[in-house]
Amino acid sequence: xxxxxxxxxxxxxxxxxxxxxxxxxxxxxxxxxxxxxxxxxxxxxxxxxxxxxxxxxxxxxxxxxxxxxxxxxxxxxxxxxxxxxxxxxxxxxxxxxxxxxxxxxxxxxxxxxxxxxxxxxxxxxxxxxxxxxxxxxxxxxxx
Numbered sequence: 190x191x192x193x194x195x196x197x198x199x200x201x202x203x204x205x206x207x208x209x210x211x212x213x214x215x216x217x218x219x220x221x222x223x224x225x226x227x228x229x230x231x232x233x234x235x236x237x238x239x240x241x242x243x244x245x246x247x248x249x250x251x252x253x254x255x256x257x258x259x260x261x262x263x264x265x266x267x268x269x270x271x272x273x274x275x276x277x278x279x280x281x282x283x284x285x286x287x288x289x290x291x292x293x294x295x296x297x298x299x300x301x302x303x304x305x306x307x308x309x310x311x312x313x314x315x316x317x318x319x320x321x322x323x324x325x326x327x328x329x330x331x332x
Contacts, residue, residue: 225284231292238298238316242290245310246270246283252312254329256300263312264289306332
């Protein structure tokens with residue numbers, strides 16, 4: 190079984206946001222409170238799953254990794270670099286605000302053997318495969 194993206198029920202409001210956030214024309218300067226999804230990769234070998242998130246401009250203190258009901262969730266917040274929210278902007282393509290991405294964990298994952306490190310805006314997670322399953326952990330510390 191492979192690591193799969195968790196898809197919660199989505200409201201019509203979320204669908205409209207996806208449609209309008211994908212338009213590459215003039216965008217509002219008020220993108221600071223939007224919800225966005227960072228780029229990520231998933232790889233696997235015989236021993237581990239590897240989850241890598243591209244999080245430029247975000248410190249490890251602004252990222253939270255938690256597990257609940259066999260779902261691992263990576264969430265956080267990227268703050269705007271602008272001190273003046275009323276400035277006129279020609280184009281804003283960098284998204285700011287909260288993000289959250291969840292994945293269903295396969296049955297062969299040892300939830301006590303998940304490690305995370307963050308360097309240069311890249312979050313790397315190693316999720317160990319195991320025959321002995323333990324589901325006690327709730328938070329992952331980022332090194």
